[in-house]
Every structure is written in C-alpha cells, then in structure tokens.
Amino acid sequence: xxxxxxxxxxxxxxxxxxxxxxxxxxxxxxxxxxxxxxxxxxxxxxxxxxxxxxxxxxxxxxxxxxxxxxxxxxxxxxxxxxxxxxxxxxxxxxxxxxxxxxxxxxxxxxxxxxxxxxxxxxxxxxxxxxxxxxxxxxx
Ligand code: FES
Numbered sequence: 001x002x003x004x005x006x007x008x009x010x011x012x013x014x015x016x017x018x019x020x021x022x023x024x025x026x027x028x029x030x031x032x033x034x035x036x037x038x039x040x041x042x043x044x045x046x047x048x049x050x051x052x053x054x055x056x057x058x059x060x061x062x063x064x065x066x067x068x069x070x071x072x073x074x075x076x077x078x079x080x081x082x083x084x085x086x087x088x089x090x091x092x093x094x095x096x097x098x099x100x101x102x103x104x105x106x107x108x109x110x111x112x113x114x115x116x117x118x119x120x121x122x123x124x125x126x127x128x129x130x131x132x133x134x135x136x137x138x139x
Pocket of ligand 1: 050051052053056073074075076077078090091
C-alpha cells in the first residue's frame with residue numbers, strides 16, 4: 001500500500017479508546033475527522049461524528065469513551081458498536097456511523113477508501129482567530 005496513506009501502526013491504536021486522524025474527500029476540500037479502533041477482527045474506522053447531532057465529535061481530542069466494545073457519545077449517551085457502527089442505545093438508536101475503509105499490511109494501518117485521502121493524525125486545528133466567530137453571543 002502507498003506510504004502516503006499510512007495512518008499509524010496497529011500497535012499504536014489504543015485498546016480502550018480511539019485513535020484520531022484526518023481525511024479529505026477526494027471530491028471536496030473540507031477536512032473531516034475519523035476514528036480508528038479495534039474490533040474483533042482487527043481495526044475499523046468511522047467518521048468522528050455522532051449520528052444524533054452530526055457536528056458533535058465522538059473523540060473530542062483525547063480519545064472517545066468506550067465501554068464493552070462500544071463507542072459512547074458523551075453528549076447524550078448514544079452507544080455505537082465498534083464493529084458495525086450501529087447505534088444500539090440513545091437518541092439515534094438504529095443509525096449507523098459513516099465507515100472509512102482501512103486496511104492492515106505489515107503491522108501498519110492504511111487508508112484504502114476511494115472517497116477519501118489521508119491528511120494527518122490528530123484533530124482538525126481551528127485557528128484561534130476563528131473562535132470569535134463561533135461565539136454564541138450575538139448582538
Ligand atoms: S449528540 Fe451524540 S447523543 Fe446527542
């Protein structure tokens with residue numbers, strides 16, 4: 001697999017939480033965050049957005065909450081199965097996370113999704129200057 005699409009080594013994907021990385025749609029320029037986590041068969045990846053409110057991130061930068069193989073959205077307590085992405089409990093029960101295709105070769109995880117290109121690891125950086133425009137205060 002191409003080195004530009006290497007995300008991380010399998011050994012560096014945490015067991016009890018998620019690994020955060022960034023992708024860009026090949027037909028767009030807006031970066032998105034994705035999470036990588038272990039499931040019963042290896043590793044799996046989902047876009048890092050809850051299906052209740054899709055601007056809410058599951059992993060807010062320090063790993064998502066997980067319990068018994070499920071990712072938890074801490075905003076309103078939705079649970080998502082790690083291996084299927086299906087919401088098993090909470091306000092979006094029955095909805096599915098959006099899958100990002102990844103593959104493993106020689107101990108490394110690669111992005112193999114035709115719809116996305118790998119950008120880098122970690123969260124999307126928001127410019128400090130932008131914080132003012134995201135204020136809840138309107139005058
Ligand atoms: S935003 Fe995730 S459960 Fe409400």
